[in-house]
Amino acid sequence: MASLKEVRNRIVSVQSTQQITKAMKMVAAAKLRRAQDSIIRMRPYAQRLNNILTNLSELTGDTVSNPYTTKRDxxxxxxxxxxxxxxxxxxFNSNVMKGVNSLITEKYAAQMAAGNVEFLAIGKKGHxxxxxxxxxxxxxxxxxxxxxxxxxxxxxxxxxMEGFRTGTYDQVEIVYNEFKNVAxxxxxxxxxxxxxEKPKDETAKNTNIPDYIFEPSKEEIIQTLIPKSLKIQVYKAVLESNASEHGARMTAMDKATDNAGELLKSLKLTYNRSRQAAITTEILEIVGGAEALAAGR
Known part of the structure; x- marks a missing residue:
């Protein structure tokens, strides 16, 4: 059994850790509110921009060239x-790595074996x-x-985008955490x-395409909007990941605080038992000594 001093030191250490996890939880909660507000504002904008592009693509068909829709081997x-x-x-981070590995296994095993899969890591942990x-x-x-x-x-x-447009990459994938709620x-x-592109049977059903007036021209609008939409798509994924990170950290620190509380209960019980055992031992020694002295008289 550990000595009383060792148990006391562990209790102090766990209490310090619990204070840190509580503080980290509060910081994560404050950051989460701001991050959640950002992604909630971004989602409607990104969705609306994507709908506009879809409608424009249906109106223009193949009359406007778009290097970002080119399909290659x-x-x-x-x-x-x-x-x-x-x-x-x-x-949080290990799940992204698992997602990357599963993506490679499911779709790009041959390319990976040939050394033709490259990575772009946004975030220090992924890098x-x-x-x-x-x-x-x-x-x-x-x-x-x-x-x-x-x-x-x-x-x-x-x-x-530049890598795909110039043919350096034939396909680009993105893996991230989408924020649903704190947990x-x-x-x-x-x-x-x-x-x-949308399947033809879906686009054929879309009969409510707005009647756009193009100024300056369809070609110039699409050539401007598509790159912007792609950048917004990446920015949205990063905002989703940012909110998810703070939610995951808040949950992790909350669980760590609870676990520290449970550990403190166990340590305090152990400390009290050890202390009681030490007191009992001392009493027995005193009584034994007193009886020995009485017998010697």
Whole structure:
């Protein structure tokens, strides 16, 4: 059995840890509110922009060339993995890595074997995990979340878009955590490029396409909106991941605080038992000594 001093030291250590986890939970909760507000505002905008592009594509058909819808034989692939810069968020980052591995296994095993799968990691943890496995990484986007804005994310999106447009990559995928609520984050594996078109049977049913007046022209509008929409799509994924990170960290720290409380109860019980045993031993020794003295007289 551990000595009383050792148990006391463990109690002090666990109490200090519990205070830290409580503080981290409160910080995560404050950051989560701001991150959640950001993604809630972004979702309708991204959805509306996507609907406009879909309607424009149906109106113009194949009359307007679009390099981002070009389908090629998939030989070279770029996977964008969105993680976080910090840990202590439960399985948040490891789930993204699992999603990346499952994506490779399900769709790109041949390309991976040929060494034709490259990665772009947004977030320090993903960058470290992929580098540790020896995968080829492009660029350094490890501190995007330190100053999260559209401009910082746009650089990563433009790299992927330029790589696809010039034929460096035949397909681009993005893996991230979608925010559902504080306790739930959903791993999403989405094809970023080429842009997936609606099935014809679905588009044929869409009879409520607005009557647009194009100014300056259909071609110029589409050539401007499509790149912007793609950048918004990446920015939305990063915002989703940011909110998910704070939700995951808040949940993890809440559980850690509860676990620390349970451990404190167990340690205090152990301490009280050890203390009582020590007192009992001392009493027995005193009584034994007194009886020995009485017998010696």
């Amino acid at each position: 998939v030989n070279r692939v770029l996977i964008i993995a969105v993680t976080s810069d910090r840990g202590l968020a439960g399985a 470290e995990a992929l580098a540790k496995k020896g995968y080829k990484l492009n660029g350094d986007y490890t501190h995007v979340f330190a100053n999260l804005s559209f401009d910082t994310v746009r650089v990563a999106a433009e790299f992927a 739930t984050q959903i791993i999403r594996k989405e094809q970023f490029l080429p842009i997936e």
